[in-house]
Amino acid sequence: MNITVVGTGYVGLVTGTCLSDIGHNVTCVDVDESKIKMLRSGKSPIYEEGIEAIIEKNIHAERLHFTTSLKDVLPKSEVVIIAVGTPSDKEGKADLQYVKAVATEIGQHLDHEIIVVDKSTVPVGTAQMVEGIIKKQYNGSVEVVSCPEFLREGTAVADFFQPDRIVVGTRTKKAADIMNNVFEPIKCPKVNTTVESAEMIKYASNAFLATKISFINEIANICERVGADIEEVAYGMGLDSRIGKKFLRAGLGYGGSCFPKDVRALSQIAGTNGYDFQLLKGVIAVNNDQRKFLVQKIDKALGGIHGKKVAILGLAFKDNTDDVRESAALDIIPMLQKAGVESIDAYDPEATENALKVVSSINTYTDPYAMIEGNDIVVIATEWREFKNLDWKKIKSLMKQPIVIDGRNLLDKKYMEDLGFTYTGIGRTNGKGSASLSKKSNPKK
Ligand code: UGA
Numbered sequence: 001m002n003i004t005v006v007g008t009g010y011v012g013l014v015t016g017t018c019l020s021d022i023g024h025n026v027t028c029v030d031v032d033e034s035k036i037k038m039l040r041s042g043k044s045p046i047y048e049e050g051i052e053a054i055i056e057k058n059i060h061a062e063r064l065h066f067t068t069s070l071k072d073v074l075p076k077s078e079v080v081i082i083a084v085g086t087p088s089d090k091e092g093k094a095d096l097q098y099v100k101a102v103a104t105e106i107g108q109h110l111d112h113e114i115i116v117v118d119k120s121t122v123p124v125g126t127a128q129m130v131e132g133i134i135k136k137q138y139n140g141s142v143e144v145v146s147c148p149e150f151l152r153e154g155t156a157v158a159d160f161f162q163p164d165r166i167v168v169g170t171r172t173k174k175a176a177d178i179m180n181n182v183f184e185p186i187k188c189p190k191v192n193t194t195v196e197s198a199e200m201i202k203y204a205s206n207a208f209l210a211t212k213i214s215f216i217n218e219i220a221n222i223c224e225r226v227g228a229d230i231e232e233v234a235y236g237m238g239l240d241s242r243i244g245k246k247f248l249r250a251g252l253g254y255g256g257s258c259f260p261k262d263v264r265a266l267s268q269i270a271g272t273n274g275y276d277f278q279l280l281k282g283v284i285a286v287n288n289d290q291r292k293f294l295v296q297k298i299d300k301a302l303g304g305i306h307g308k309k310v311a312i313l314g315l316a317f318k319d320n321t322d323d324v325r326e327s328a329a330l331d332i333i334p335m336l337q338k339a340g341v342e343s344i345d346a347y348d349p350e351a352t353e354n355a356l357k358v359v360s361s362i363n364t365y366t367d368p369y370a371m372i373e374g375n376d377i378v379v380i381a382t383e384w385r386e387f388k389n390l391d392w393k394k395i396k397s398l399m400k401q402p403i404v405i406d407g408r409n410l411l412d413k414k415y416m417e418d419l420g421f422t423y424t425g426i427g428r429t430n431g432k433g434s435a436s437l438s439k440k441s442n443p444k445k
Pocket of ligand 1: 121149154248249250251252255319
């Protein structure tokens with residue numbers, strides 16, 4: 001099929017590239033000329049495992065194209081996928097300006113029957129609104145369907161090819177059949193719903209996962225007070241198949257371009273529809289507090305932050321990405337600066353460049369050991385596996401004081417203490433060390 005994808009962010013680029021890989025003829029459109037130029041040369045503007053090889057392969061197979069002109073590709077398109085950003089506005093609502101701009105452009109240039117797919121995360125009712133905008137200028141047949149995205153950054157390519165489910169919300173059987181053809185080669189449950197239900201499934205899924213994270217973080221905070229160990233508690237809970245093991249990793253809370261924005265938006269949607277979503281307000285508050293509690297832990301461990309030198313491992317909002325949007329590290333850095341820290345040194349395997357666009361007055365390094373040298377404390381803010389495999393014995397010898405605050409419970413507590421570190425995690429006491437959701441091996445000795 002001839003498919004056009006508008007927006008080459010994480011969602012649009014992965015979706016477009018992978019759709020070409022399963023045999024469709026795909027054109028990705030973006031207004032950013034420099035991005036399109038880069039993509040045409042086979043390079044990805046985002047860090048996503050495996051994506052460049054698939055881009056290159058499908059450019060050569062002439063199934064994947066990039067352009068800045070939606071107008072030029074629209075005449076040949078059977079399906080147009082809208083995958084532009086829907087950032088939070090000042091009140092926490094999803095800002096639909098980019099979605100509306102694409103809808104207007106489609107309406108202006110459309111001359112034949114097509115299916116328009118909302119892949120951007122949008123409030124219930126948006127598909128109908130998009131259809132209205134297109135139909136203001138185009139009298140022919142067009143149906144706007146909802147096909148929410150469940151890709152995770154860092155594993156987006158694998159998630160595309162092996163999804164848990166594909167959800168498509170349609171009005172007509174014809175549209176459902178066309179969407180079935182789009183995803184035909186992907187083997188997984190296909191859930192066909194109303195448009196409104198599909199839009200809600202996306203928000204409800206992200207909000208539920210965020211709730212799991214805030215829940216386990218609160219349990220971790222209680223564990224610290226009662227002497228239980230969160231790793232053991234989460235493991236024991238997660239083995240109950242009704243609860244499930246995933247998303248029970250306590251830590252600094254969730255970040256990224258999706259959970260924070262979508263949880264706020266769902267809370268707003270509820271409010272504007274006359275419902276007070278109390279639980280979600282708690283989820284947001286707990287997430288914000290996890291960042292504050294970490295700064296308190298740093299303060300306690302150092303006997304005061306003022307005048308101290310802090311080393312931060314991790315700037316990305318999670319591992320395997322260069323994305324720093326709403327990352328815990330970037331929330332904590334200004335708090336430390338406000339508390340009078342002497343210096344902040346930071347290292348991240350991929351996200352340094354993006355972080356420096358947002359934070360100032362930090363020193364960044366390309367070598368973690370050089371970064372840590374001479375610091376009073378090491379704070380782990382991102383769950384990169386490579387931090388686990390650092391030579392912690394060597395690190396101890398480089399530091400002014402051997403203090404580690406592990407905001408992601410990445411390291412083996414006992415191992416660190418045996419090395420002589422003062423180690424503080426999240427919700428960790430002296431568990432037996434045999435139970436862990438993340439099946440962490442011992443770090444390199
Ligand atoms: C999330 C969803 O997982 C995807 O299904 C969805 O498609 C995507 O949002 C989206 O709406 O586009 P993503 O933002 O890439 O994906 O990241 P996750 O892997 O879900 O992690 C989100 C945050 O939660 C990270 O900051 C991570 O560190 C944190 N997290 C995750 C925890 O603190 N504990 C956990 O147990 C799991």
